[in-house]
Amino acid sequence: MTESDGRLAGPSVDHGAARAGAILTIDLDAIVANWRFLNAKVAPASRCAAVVKADAYGLGAARVTPALYDAGCRRFVVATLDEALVLRPLLPEAEIFVLSGPFSGCEEEFPAAGVTPVLNSTEQIARWRAAANRLGRPLPSVLHVDTGMSRLGLCADEARLLAGDAETLAAIRPILLISHLACADEPAHPLNRKQLEAFRSARALFPGLPGSLAASSGIFLGSDWQADWCRPGAALYGVQPTATGDNPMRPVVRLDARIIQVRDVDAGESVGYGATHLARTPGRLAVVAAGYADGLFRTLGNRGCGYLGEHRVPLVGRVSMDLVIFDVTGLPNELATPGATISLIGLHNSVDDLGRAAGTIGYEILTSLGRRYHRHYLNGSPR
Numbered sequence: 150m151t152e153s154d155g156r157l158a159g160p161s162v163d164h165g166a167a168r169a170g171a172i173l174t175i176d177l178d179a180i181v182a183n184w185r186f187l188n189a190k191v192a193p194a195s196r197c198a199a200v201v202k203a204d205a206y207g208l209g210a211a212r213v214t215p216a217l218y219d220a221g222c223r224r225f226v227v228a229t230l231d232e233a234l235v236l237r238p239l240l241p242e243a244e245i246f247v248l249s250g251p252f253s254g255c256e257e258e259f260p261a262a263g264v265t266p267v268l269n270s271t272e273q274i275a276r277w278r279a280a281a282n283r284l285g286r287p288l289p290s291v292l293h294v295d296t297g298m299s300r301l302g303l304c305a306d307e308a309r310l311l312a313g314d315a316e317t318l319a320a321i322r323p324i325l326l327i328s329h330l331a332c333a334d335e336p337a338h339p340l341n342r343k344q345l346e347a348f349r350s351a352r353a354l355f356p357g358l359p360g361s362l363a364a365s366s367g368i369f370l371g372s373d374w375q376a377d378w379c380r381p382g383a384a385l386y387g388v389q390p391t392a393t394g395d396n397p398m399r400p401v402v403r404l405d406a407r408i409i410q411v412r413d414v415d416a417g418e419s420v421g422y423g424a425t426h427l428a429r430t431p432g433r434l435a436v437v438a439a440g441y442a443d444g445l446f447r448t449l450g451n452r453g454c455g456y457l458g459e460h461r462v463p464l465v466g467r468v469s470m471d472l473v474i475f476d477v478t479g480l481p482n483e484l485a486t487p488g489a490t491i492s493l494i495g496l497h498n499s500v501d502d503l504g505r506a507a508g509t510i511g512y513e514i515l516t517s518l519g520r521r522y523h524r525h526y527l528n529g530s531p532r
């Protein structure tokens with residue numbers, strides 16, 4: 150992987166990019182603008198943390214988090230302690246929350262690094278309390294209650310017991326109560342209201358403790374769901390958080406892959422592994438330097454598309470490890486030429502479009518982006 154900075158109108162042309170088969174352009178200013186937009190949308194009652202787990206959804210947490218920090222973001226959320234330890238030196242004054250909580254034997258690494266775990270179970274709470282007792286001081290934590298996801302978090306009975314346990318609460322000193330919505334991307338789903346009510350009941354057990362329920366899509370359910378803190382991830386990176394209408398978020402990612410070879414096919418010739426595509430008429434194919442090892446799902450075979458300039462070009466045959474093939478029949482030779490790039494994510498095809506074509510969601514497209522792309526960061530202070 151190579152990296153570069155700057156502002157470019159078209160596909161990147163610097164030297165690292167010249168060697169690369171494909172160029173991933175990541176607009177840090179757009180990420181910052183998306184965070185500011187969400188933060189303003191939930192103000193003044195609520196504020197936005199930034200979820201930067203999985204290397205900021207594949208976009209490079211070491212580049213994304215300083216840009217958000219410079220914009221004023223002071224709360225970051227990751228999945229694992231390892232992710233937090235990488236970010237800690239980059240974000241001197243910020244809080245970092247770890248969603249998976251402490252694994253046994255690693256509790257004391259959290260206070261040593263100045264990182265706060267989310268406590269998801271009575272078992273984690275017991276170990277956190279024991280660590281606080283060993284260190285002889287309260288250890289702050291984020292408390293997670295389950296309200297309908299059946300994934301992580303205390304159930305209602307466990308939360309009630311904890312609320313009556315003053316000694317444990319003093320040791321684990323909760324600073325935030327969180328829960329997570331299962332169906333926030335379906336505004337009409339009855340579970341959204343049910344989870345809100347369950348969350349309100351849980352909050353009533355811990356008077357004065359700030360709450361956080363909404364991730365990206367939850368923000369758009371309305372102010373009832375926004376509580377004190379929101380936790381957007383995907384929307385920061387341009388994934389559409391709303392079920393219908395235009396995407397309110399600015400696009401963040403562009404993916405341009407280079408044509409290695411353009412070749413003619415005769416009617417009846419097969420294309421790619423398994424010969425799953427047959428040319429019906431004489432045509433032209435562009436073979437492009439990106440494949441499933443770069444995060445182009447095999448399910449895109451004979452389903453995906455790219456854009457050569459303004460022209461939609463269908464992906465034909467199976468996706469190979471390092472290559473995909475597009476049908477460029479009828480397009481001008483000066484466009485469909487070796488070295489030219491075909492856009493896989495861009496103006497005409499969003500990360501959500503690519504996800505749909507692959508039978509998945511934009512989230513999985515982003516977190517599957519490969520390490521071989523030349524990564525070109527637009528704006529943001531280089532550090």
Ligand SMILES: *Cc1c(COP(=O)(O)O)cnc(C)c1O
Binds near residue numbers: 200202364365381382
């Ligand atoms: C991943 C995650 C988020 C962020 O979700 P998005 O849908 O990407 O905004 C927030 N909270 C929790 C608990 C998560 O696991």
